[in-house]
Amino acid sequence: MLPPEEFSRLQPELERCSFEQGLVLEAPDTPIAKVCFPEPGLISVMARTPVGVQAEVGIIGPEGMTGLPLLHGLTNWPHATVVQIPCRALCIEATAFRAALAECRPLHDRLLRYAQVFAVQLAQGSLCNGRFTIEQRLARWLLMCHDRTDREDLPLTHELLSSMLGVRRAGITTALRTLNDSGAVRSRRGGIGIRDRAQMRAIAGDAYGVPEAEYARVLA
Amino acid sequence: MLPPEEFSRLQPELERCSFEQGLVLEAPDTPIAKVCFPEPGLISVMARTPVGVQAEVGIIGPEGMTGLPLLHGLTNWPHATVVQIPCRALCIEATAFRAALAECRPLHDRLLRYAQVFAVQLAQGSLCNGRFTIEQRLARWLLMCHDRTDREDLPLTHELLSSMLGVRRAGITTALRTLNDSGAVRSRRGGIGIRDRAQMRAIAGDAYGVPEAEYARVLA
DNA sequence: ACGCATAAGTACGATATCGTACCTTTGAGA
DNA sequence: TCTCAAAGGTACGATATCGTACTTATGCGT
Numbered sequence: 323m324l325p326p327e328e329f330s331r332l333q334p335e336l337e338r339c340s341f342e343q344g345l346v347l348e349a350p351d352t353p354i355a356k357v358c359f360p361e362p363g364l365i366s367v368m369a370r371t372p373v374g375v376q377a378e379v380g381i382i383g384p385e386g387m388t389g390l391p392l393l394h395g396l397t398n399w400p401h402a403t404v405v406q407i408p409c410r411a412l413c414i415e416a417t418a419f420r421a422a423l424a425e426c427r428p429l430h431d432r433l434l435r436y437a438q439v440f441a442v443q444l445a446q447g448s449l450c451n452g453r454f455t456i457e458q459r460l461a462r463w464l465l466m467c468h469d470r471t472d473r474e475d476l477p478l479t480h481e482l483l484s485s486m487l488g489v490r491r492a493g494i495t496t497a498l499r500t501l502n503d504s505g506a507v508r509s510r511r512g513g514i515g516i517r518d519r520a521q522m523r524a525i526a527g528d529a530y531g532v533p534e535a536e537y538a539r540v541l542a
Numbered sequence: 543m544l545p546p547e548e549f550s551r552l553q554p555e556l557e558r559c560s561f562e563q564g565l566v567l568e569a570p571d572t573p574i575a576k577v578c579f580p581e582p583g584l585i586s587v588m589a590r591t592p593v594g595v596q597a598e599v600g601i602i603g604p605e606g607m608t609g610l611p612l613l614h615g616l617t618n619w620p621h622a623t624v625v626q627i628p629c630r631a632l633c634i635e636a637t638a639f640r641a642a643l644a645e646c647r648p649l650h651d652r653l654l655r656y657a658q659v660f661a662v663q664l665a666q667g668s669l670c671n672g673r674f675t676i677e678q679r680l681a682r683w684l685l686m687c688h689d690r691t692d693r694e695d696l697p698l699t700h701e702l703l704s705s706m707l708g709v710r711r712a713g714i715t716t717a718l719r720t721l722n723d724s725g726a727v728r729s730r731r732g733g734i735g736i737r738d739r740a741q742m743r744a745i746a747g748d749a750y751g752v753p754e755a756e757y758a759r760v761l762a
Numbered sequence: 763a764c765g766c767a768t769a770a771g772t773a774c775g776a777t778a779t780c781g782t783a784c785c786t787t788t789g790a791g792a
Numbered sequence: 793t794c795t796c797a798a799a800g801g802t803a804c805g806a807t808a809t810c811g812t813a814c815t816t817a818t819g820c821g822t
Contacts, residue, residue, distance in 0.1 A: 371748030394658040448668035528591030
């Protein structure tokens with residue numbers, strides 16, 4: 323989705339990679355090796371405390387990139403970046419990425435606009451964690467996930483979702499049953515299919531939409 | 543705290559302003575007029591949904607700046623920026639700020655590092671909202687506030703704190719009484735004084751510290 | 763076809779927090 | 793000195809979520 327002249331600056335250095343579920347692209351406080359521009363799939367940014375309390379705080383898909391610290395002139399940050407739904411991605415070495423940023427100001431500027439969209443996503447996620455129910459947050463998460471994949475069925479266990487939202491596994495089971503009963507999703511062992519997006523949006527309410535609108539405004 | 547050559551680029555255009563509590567520096571989705579570098583005091587970034595659910599998601603003091611969207615090449619974002627504890631600040635018009643960024647790359651780079659610290663603060667706030675008790679979050683907030691002011695007593699009502707944390711006013715009263723009883727703070731009508739920082743940190747636990755460490759690493 | 767590890771469903775008492783309401787205290791201004 | 797709006801304390805039933813544990817279902821590998 324980059325304009326041709328910006329994409330062509332990166333193209334020679336881009337390598338297509340394939341990522342399994344669970345792959346850790348960036349470890350906390352560890353130099354980041356490469357920047358990835360995902361194809362359909364899902365990568366998430368996890369915050370944690372020194373003693374190991376952890377939860378997902380942001381998600382990245384084809385609309386964005388991993389390695390945001392490199393965009394800010396740094397090599398690492400305290401968060402982990404983990405592949406949640408397998409995907410391919412176009413990847414570039416950190417040093418090559420840095421060089422491209424320095425040489426191509428329009429590229430840097432464009433990616434910085436994405437950094438703002440991501441910051442808005444973090445902020446809105448914070449609001450949701452404080453003010454919405456598990457059911458609403460789950461609907462929000464599934465919608466965001468659905469936006470970023472091209473799959474019919476998302477390969478997600480309740481266990482995985484519970485660690486994403488930072489709640490009990492049993493809490494996911496309960497919330498998911500409500501979504502299922504309302505016809506919004508179809509849930510199977512190890513997988514969830516979005517059935518009715520309109521219904522999902524109704525359930526998510528205001529928990530969903532602000533970062534998406536920001537993305538449309540800033541990068542579309 | 544900027545190096546001399548970067549500060550001198552901004553200096554001619556900086557104007558010192560005085561901000562009252564409650565002043566709205568940036569309204570949601572509205573072009574930002576100026577960038578402010580606060581002196582001791584507190585400014586907060588509030589996220590909200592279309593229907594008005596709102597909570598604070600980030601705070602800014604002398605360590606940082608308002609107007610982050612301008613740093614990302616944009617003019618606005620969906621959040622509001624509000625003065626919570628009166629302060630002075632050095633301010634610069636948006637257009638002059640943009641010009642300075644374009645001309646002085648080291649300045650831009652340095653401020654981008656701050657943008658990362660702020661993003662980490664947003665992420666950690668999200669984690670806290672999901673996983674910590676009101677008491678811990680309150681302790682975290684008061685510590686962060688204390689870091690950014692030079693006052694003995696923070697002029698904060700329970701009402702204000704409740705809208706910051708996105709909880710009931712009565713919830714603040716209760717949590718604050720616990721902090722008071724443990725000797726961590728001294729609470730008076732319309733004001734709170736931090737009495738024992740070590741105690742506060744013990745109560746906040748892991749809710750406090752990650753963004754602060756990131757700041758020290760990246761900008762100190 | 764079978765066995766087993768993984769995933770999902772369910773239960774239940776405990777706890778944090780909510781919504782709401784009402785009452786008391788405080789301190790600034792008349 | 794008095795008054796009153798703002799601030800703070802408290803109460804109580806309701807609800808969301810938790811921690812934990814046990815049970816059932818599924819599908820992969822043999």
